[in-house]
Amino acid sequence: MNAALDRLLRVLRDRAAARALSLADWDPVLRLGRQARLLGLLGHRLASDEALWSALPPEVRGHFRSAINYSAFRSQAVRMELRALDPPVLPAEARVVLLKGAAYLAQGLEFARGRMPNDVDLLVARADLDAAEAALRAAGWGAEDVDAYDERYYREWSHELPPMRKPGHALELDLHHTIAPVTSRTRADDALLFAGIAPLAGTRFWVLHPCDQIVHAAIHLFQDTELDGRLRDLVDIDGLIRHHLRGEADWGELRERARRHRASRMLWYALHYCASWLGTPVPAAGWPEAPPEPARRAMDWIFPRTCLPRLPDAAPGLGHRLAGQVAQLRYHRLRMPAGLLMRHLAHKAWAAVPTRRSSAGVDA
Amino acid sequence: MTPAPGPIRQTSHSELEQALAEEGLFVDYGACVVRLRSRLKGFARSLREVYGAFPFRPAAPFADLHVRVDPGRGVRRWLRPNARFSIDGVEPFDPFPLASALPLYEWGVNWCFAQRFNQHVLLHAGALACADRAVIMAATPGSGKSTLSAAMMLRGFRLLSDEFGVLCTERGALLPMLKPVALKNQSIELIRAFSGEAVLGPVHAATRKGDVAHLAPDGASVAAVRRPARPALVIFPRWREGAALALEPQAQEQAFARLAFNSFNYRLLGPVAFDAVADLAAACPAYQLTYSRLDEAIDAIQRLLDEQPALAGAEGRT
Numbered sequence: 001m002n003a004a005l006d007r008l009l010r011v012l013r014d015r016a017a018a019r020a021l022s023l024a025d026w027d028p029v030l031r032l033g034r035q036a037r038l039l040g041l042l043g044h045r046l047a048s049d050e051a052l053w054s055a056l057p058p059e060v061r062g063h064f065r066s067a068i069n070y071s072a073f074r075s076q077a078v079r080m081e082l083r084a085l086d087p088p089v090l091p092a093e094a095r096v097v098l099l100k101g102a103a104y105l106a107q108g109l110e111f112a113r114g115r116m117p118n119d120v121d122l123l124v125a126r127a128d129l130d131a132a133e134a135a136l137r138a139a140g141w142g143a144e145d146v147d148a149y150d151e152r153y154y155r156e157w158s159h160e161l162p163p164m165r166k167p168g169h170a171l172e173l174d175l176h177h178t179i180a181p182v183t184s185r186t187r188a189d190d191a192l193l194f195a196g197i198a199p200l201a202g203t204r205f206w207v208l209h210p211c212d213q214i215v216h217a218a219i220h221l222f223q224d225t226e227l228d229g230r231l232r233d234l235v236d237i238d239g240l241i242r243h244h245l246r247g248e249a250d251w252g253e254l255r256e257r258a259r260r261h262r263a264s265r266m267l268w269y270a271l272h273y274c275a276s277w278l279g280t281p282v283p284a285a286g287w288p289e290a291p292p293e294p295a296r297r298a299m300d301w302i303f304p305r306t307c308l309p310r311l312p313d314a315a316p317g318l319g320h321r322l323a324g325q326v327a328q329l330r331y332h333r334l335r336m337p338a339g340l341l342m343r344h345l346a347h348k349a350w351a352a353v354p355t356r357r358s359s360a361g362v363d364a
Numbered sequence: 365m366t367p368a369p370g371p372i373r374q375t376s377h378s379e380l381e382q383a384l385a386e387e388g389l390f391v392d393y394g395a396c397v398v399r400l401r402s403r404l405k406g407f408a409r410s411l412r413e414v415y416g417a418f419p420f421r422p423a424a425p426f427a428d429l430h431v432r433v434d435p436g437r438g439v440r441r442w443l444r445p446n447a448r449f450s451i452d453g454v455e456p457f458d459p460f461p462l463a464s465a466l467p468l469y470e471w472g473v474n475w476c477f478a479q480r481f482n483q484h485v486l487l488h489a490g491a492l493a494c495a496d497r498a499v500i501m502a503a504t505p506g507s508g509k510s511t512l513s514a515a516m517m518l519r520g521f522r523l524l525s526d527e528f529g530v531l532c533t534e535r536g537a538l539l540p541m542l543k544p545v546a547l548k549n550q551s552i553e554l555i556r557a558f559s560g561e562a563v564l565g566p567v568h569a570a571t572r573k574g575d576v577a578h579l580a581p582d583g584a585s586v587a588a589v590r591r592p593a594r595p596a597l598v599i600f601p602r603w604r605e606g607a608a609l610a611l612e613p614q615a616q617e618q619a620f621a622r623l624a625f626n627s628f629n630y631r632l633l634g635p636v637a638f639d640a641v642a643d644l645a646a647a648c649p650a651y652q653l654t655y656s657r658l659d660e661a662i663d664a665i666q667r668l669l670d671e672q673p674a675l676a677g678a679e680g681r682t
Contacts, residue, residue, distance in 0.1 A: 023425050031452060059426055065483035066482040
């Protein structure tokens with residue numbers, strides 16, 4: 001791990017480490033933090049300690065202040081979006097659960113201050129999905145540019161609908177009906193999921209059980225996102241753990257819920273990287289069963305190379321590119337069974353041949 | 365301490381090219397430092413012309429923006445060659461023809477600055493200073509604010525920027541963002557004729573904005589790049605062919621609305637920008653200035669500044 005990345009992680013672990021950084025140290029740390037979309041969050045942590053904040057070089061404060069302002073703007077956009085979703089837009093009887101950024105924001109979680117939300121993720125029970133979608137469409141939300149194949153992919157094999165947008169609204173809306181792709185081996189226990197939700201005071205929204213929030217973030221980390229720049233997901237998990245888990249009983253509950261959502265392996269990896277990079281406190285009794293040694297070694301080779309931000313000054317080395325390819329394969333393998341994966345990849349490969357397809361179109 | 369670096373105009377071409385190819389050229393614009401690297405042949409030549417007065421810094425501990433201007437990939441290296449702009453390894457826009465590498469760089473840095481510097485209110489305005497008292501000239505594109513800014517610098521004002529009024533929200537001060545002034549179409553010859561001291565870079569024909577040439581900032585403006593100025597006067601300039609000079613005072617609320625409207629990030633900053641722009645509108649008299657002759661306009665602005673009591677005056681570097 002290079003020095004700049006090490007410094008970024010050190011400041012994420014303990015903001016007081018920022019004092020030791022010279023202006024020259026900050027240069028690559030700011031670039032890495034920006035790439036990981038963590039500047040707003042880190043800025044909030046530094047700015048809330050006045051003595052520490054005023055000891056930072058003014059240039060560095062400027063970049064953090066900018067990120068804090070930008071995240072305030074995005075957070076406001078999320079709040080406006082949530083207000084727009086109040087009844088009568090979404091049927092009052094549907095229990096609408098906020099996921100990830102929107103949930104942290106609505107719960108006012110301190111660790112997520114300065115986080116930059118890029119969309120609004122909502123979860124409804126499968127039984128309410130059609131009604132919720134119809135209600136959103138009637139109120140002006142619609143999916144953009146999704147071809148028939150992608151539409152089918154989302155509806156049959158994914159865990160969310162194609163992203164929806166409403167003209168004049170800043171953010172995209174993702175409507176989920178569960179927290180893991182339905183084709184993956186991680187099959188969230190929807191009954192358990194919905195039995196655990198809690199209403200958010202003063203709103204029409206609900207949030208997941210704290211442990212399910214952690215399990216969801218772990219699933220998201222390994223299955224749901226772009227493959228690069230997922231350090232932020234780890235920072236979320238670290239923040240959720242420190243905020244929600246108080247003692248043995250909480251950790252036991254987390255393990256049990258991860259097991260029932262068939263996400264124990266993912267939770268183990270998430271805890272492993274959180275603990276080693278962010279210093280997340282995990283008691284001995286908190287660990288699920290460890291993956292077999294060869295799998296761990298493989299993961300330890302792939303994950304740091306794809307998850308952590310890197311400076312673009314040098315082209316990625318062979319190791320990084322290879323790790324990226326392997327991670328792609330693994331990502332798809334986890335999401336869907338082999339037969340379906342072959343079909344999916346064959347379709348995507350065919351779709352990537354533009355000239356043949358468009359000339360065929362002209363002939364027809 | 366190492367001695368202060370000499371200006372770029374006294375640096376040899378090969379030294380400049382080498383710096384661009386290796387650690388980069390560190391350009392201090394005042395509000396931000398850009399580290400520029402390039403493997404583009406000939407780019408150093410155009411840079412030398414418009415950055416002649418800037419210090420040659422081939423190394424620095426810190427840069428706010430890390431950008432590159434590079435030749436096109438693959439066949440585009442030879443066939444209708446083009447230039448690519450990237451920041452942190454990302455290319456935010458399409459390549460330009462090779463001959464327009466300088467406008468691409470200038471435009472790219474403006475774009476990145478407007479995207480990333482939301483710690484300040486970024487007014488879309490020319491800004492000049494006389495004894496550290498700043499005139500803010502806010503206007504929509506095409507109203508001649510760059511031309512007027514260029515002319516004012518050539519008559520002895522300190523140029524802060526022809527594009528960005530960088531309003532520091534904490535101190536209410538205006539920071540320089542001193543870039544070469546992008547002159548378009550007829551303005552190029554107008555400024556050449558206006559002053560024998562105008563140093564203009566090559567004319568780039570038929571870019572997205574028509575012909576463009578860059579006026580090099582003068583030594584005095586470059587030397588003061590780290591010195592903020594105190595806003596003293598707000599002008600909404602309007603060039604009209606053959607028009608007689610006219611000054612119309614603007615009510616505070618009108619000035620507020622026009623400044624807020626001509627801002628890159630007013631909406632994004634919300635209450636922060638509201639307070640800063642309201643303070644600015646309350647502190648500075650504002651006029652709409654209609655003119656056809658540059659010297660008349662500059663005299664009028666100078667008179668308005670002289671009428672103002674020199675309030676806080678110099679802010680000094682903080």
